[in-house]
Amino acid sequence: MPHTISNPATLHDPVGYGYSHVARVSGELVFVAGQYASDSTGQVTSPDFAAQVRQSFANLAKALAVENLDYRHVVQLRTYIVGHDTDKLAVIGDVIAGIWGGTPPTQTLTGVAALALPDMLFEVDAVAARA
Template structure:
């Protein structure tokens, strides 16, 4: 059950992939998930491209959320880092595959970076979720 209020002012652009602002009420527990790369359970990259790595990173985030008693619907903010030279649209497509037709997508920040800590990684995603305390 989503507890946050998703805010999309009518004077700003609307996009089905993200929300402009999200308000979390007092008394909610917040869950901060550090940046997840496209590493599978064996520690290998799921692929060399943004889409494959983004799918795996989102799966890793879902696993962390579940372990914390939350789900993807509880995410209020994503931060996505993509290595410069890679197409961000492939990452958004992977996100849409995972998010599907759910309403109220989280707020999002996307940044191009020179590199990531994992050799060969081209995408990293972190999340903030909110659940009832």
């Protein structure tokens, strides 16, 4: 299948970390790599879990925008939480409800011991589909 790999200028350059942000397959499906609370240099922006969740979803929006997509096009999320508990689940639920309301995309949540960088507490990746 033909595909295109891209890295939006609005996000940090991930190539040094061994990945790219976005892959479009056959013009229909778009895969977004794990987005975390990173600034333009790839550094984690806050030690606060809720702030990291909000920034991660903001970065997801930036990655989708490179393909002229937005949250409405997301059909699947995968979320990763360091030290998962019900309080953190509530934070994620609130952010997702704020974005998708009563019709969120499918989601698989995984509790993990650690993520790629020591200060990361949350990461989200996505699959989007063109209308």
